[in-house]
Amino acid sequence: MSFEVIVIGSGIGGLTAAALLGRYHKRVLVCESHAIAGGAAHSFTRRGFTFDSGPSFYCGLGNQRPSLNPLRQVLDVLGESLQVVSYDPLGHYHFPEGSFPVYCDAQRYREAVAEITPQGAKELAQFEQRLLSLYDCLKDIPTIALRADWRLIPILLSNYLPTIVKMLPQLGIIQGSVGKVMDQYVRDPWVRRLIDLECFLLSGLKAHGTVAPEVAFMLGERSRAGVEYPVGGSGAIVAALVRGLQHWGGELRLNTHVEQILVAEGKVLGVRLRNGEVIEAPVVISNATLWDTYTKLLQEEDLPPSYRQSSLATPAVDSFMHLHLGIQAEGLEQLTGHHVVVQDANKDITEPGNTCMISIPSVWDRNLAPEGHHVVHVYSLEPYADWCRDELYQEKKKMRSQPLLCALERIIPDIRERIVLELIGTPLTHAHYLRRYQGTYGPAIAAGKGLFPGYQTPIKGLYRVGDSTMPGIGVPAVAASGILCANTLVD
Numbered sequence: 001m002s003f004e005v006i007v008i009g010s011g012i013g014g015l016t017a018a019a020l021l022g023r024y025h026k027r028v029l030v031c032e033s034h035a036i037a038g039g040a041a042h043s044f045t046r047r048g049f050t051f052d053s054g055p056s057f058y059c060g061l062g063n064q065r066p067s068l069n070p071l072r073q074v075l076d077v078l079g080e081s082l083q084v085v086s087y088d089p090l091g092h093y094h095f096p097e098g099s100f101p102v103y104c105d106a107q108r109y110r111e112a113v114a115e116i117t118p119q120g121a122k123e124l125a126q127f128e129q130r131l132l133s134l135y136d137c138l139k140d141i142p143t144i145a146l147r148a149d150w151r152l153i154p155i156l157l158s159n160y161l162p163t164i165v166k167m168l169p170q171l172g173i174i175q176g177s178v179g180k181v182m183d184q185y186v187r188d189p190w191v192r193r194l195i196d197l198e199c200f201l202l203s204g205l206k207a208h209g210t211v212a213p214e215v216a217f218m219l220g221e222r223s224r225a226g227v228e229y230p231v232g233g234s235g236a237i238v239a240a241l242v243r244g245l246q247h248w249g250g251e252l253r254l255n256t257h258v259e260q261i262l263v264a265e266g267k268v269l270g271v272r273l274r275n276g277e278v279i280e281a282p283v284v285i286s287n288a289t290l291w292d293t294y295t296k297l298l299q300e301e302d303l304p305p306s307y308r309q310s311s312l313a314t315p316a317v318d319s320f321m322h323l324h325l326g327i328q329a330e331g332l333e334q335l336t337g338h339h340v341v342v343q344d345a346n347k348d349i350t351e352p353g354n355t356c357m358i359s360i361p362s363v364w365d366r367n368l369a370p371e372g373h374h375v376v377h378v379y380s381l382e383p384y385a386d387w388c389r390d391e392l393y394q395e396k397k398k399m400r401s402q403p404l405l406c407a408l409e410r411i412i413p414d415i416r417e418r419i420v421l422e423l424i425g426t427p428l429t430h431a432h433y434l435r436r437y438q439g440t441y442g443p444a445i446a447a448g449k450g451l452f453p454g455y456q457t458p459i460k461g462l463y464r465v466g467d468s469t470m471p472g473i474g475v476p477a478v479a480a481s482g483i484l485c486a487n488t489l490v491d
């Protein structure tokens with residue numbers, strides 16, 4: 001069988017682009033190196049426990065319509081549905097001085113802040129109002145309607161002119177940082193730390209590094225649509241995309257590592273797999289990171305030297321330490337699912353091990369763990385450069401997992417006695433299983449310091465999707481990258 005499009009990688013960005021192109025009647029093949037589809041969003045199972053390898057925080061995936069989540073819009077176009085569980089508060093933030101519930105409901109959220117700092121709550125309300133006015137404009141244009149070339153202009157003018165006019169006064173903050181908005185409205189140090197933390201959780205950067213629309217969307221979506229967890233875990237989202245891909249005639253091959261993208265005279269010819277097989281196609285879309293695509297999949301001479309050099313100079317967010325645990329659930333009936341623990345107030349929130357994210361999804365979906373047990377994922381940023389597989393590796397792994405366990409003790413004090421299964425992941429594990437350059441979370445492109453690159457490359461027929469392309473990191477964002485790429489490749 002011949003293919004019109006080959007997609008390298010089955011991350012959410014790759015699957016979205018592939019499934020949509022299938023829907024547009026293209027003959028599509030997805031080559032995934034791993035045995036499980038989904039990339040950072042895959043689920044895996046050990047001894048009856050189903051773990052999310054990465055994301056667990058989602059908005060707008062359920063039945064509410066219209067949904068502003070680009071992933072939901074894609075699933076709608078594919079005719080796929082998901083079962084979700086809604087919950088509120090969306091999480092608890094645990095600072096050294098005390099814990100704080102974060103509600104989707106904007107009023108309850110502000111009331112909870114007011115109990116700590118009444119003046120801060122007022123400032124937070126002004127800050128939110130400013131960002132929500134941006135959200136109110138952006139939300140009127142569904143991502144599924146967009147493309148990334150000049151043909152977007154007539155679409156916007158004929159369908160969304162009033163929204164464009166409404167957006168004009170917002171142009172100043174669209175590319176600006178959240179930090180700028182925060183500086184304008186918020187003096188209170190407690191609220192400033194809260195905003196920095198929420199930005200860090202989203203982008204891996206604090207408020208001055210995070211672009212305003214990203215946080216505007218997060219605030220708007222969580223107060224409007226609420227947060228949800230997909231029944232079956234993040235793997236259920238991947239399964240829905242794969243079903244959609246296959247329903248529309250696309251093919252997914254697992255354990256199929258692409259060794260090289262074949263290029264001649266500036267034009268893509270297809271790919272060569274690790275087993276030597278060559279598959280030809282006039283269009284190749286890489287869902288590997290920009291660093292992996294440009295160093296591992298292409299030959300140096302395939303790209304203009306200055307383009308290659310400036311692309312590879314893109315800074316990367318750190319990798320992760322992960323702890324995946326199966327634990328005994330007895331006596332934990334009041335347990336909630338999401339927690340963020342900041343361990344030391346004197347250290348920066350971005351310091352490795354200082355901010356730990358905890359997700360206990362069996363609180364929402366009991367089937368993720370055997371009866372009487374919970375499934376737990378704790379993770380924190382960790383630099384890749386400090387790691388190598390030498391004789392000290394096992395010992396270091398154990399040692400570096402300790403801050404994660406300490407964080408978890410804030411939620412479940414006797415956690416160490418409850419563990420029945422423990423899997424520790426290092427930046428090397430993350431890089432290996434996700435096939436990602438240095439196990440990075442994604443590009444660290446700070447607001448005002450550049451834009452995420454688009455879907456095009458200097459090679460004719462070669463495109464890129466995923467979290468190192470516009471609009472950036474996170475499941476909704478990479479789904480948007482897949483939409484932009486797929487829509488632009490068709491009329």
Ligand SMILES: Cc1cc2nc3c(=O)[nH]c(=O)nc-3n(C[C@H](O)[C@H](O)[C@H](O)COP(=O)(O)OP(=O)(O)OC[C@H]3O[C@@H](n4cnc5c(N)ncnc54)[C@H](O)[C@@H]3O)c2cc1C
Binds near residue numbers: 038055259478
């Ligand atoms: C710990 C963690 C928690 C997160 N939490 C959230 C969250 O709660 N909410 C949220 O929205 N986002 C979250 N994110 C971010 C989100 O998961 C990612 O931004 C997104 O899933 C990345 O998708 P992607 O399309 O860029 O592809 P990736 O997930 O990077 O997938 C790329 C795929 O390409 C494959 N591949 C690479 N090279 C080759 C090759 N040569 N041949 C064949 N296949 C190849 C890989 O195996 C992989 O499957 C989290 C991320 C992490 C790591």
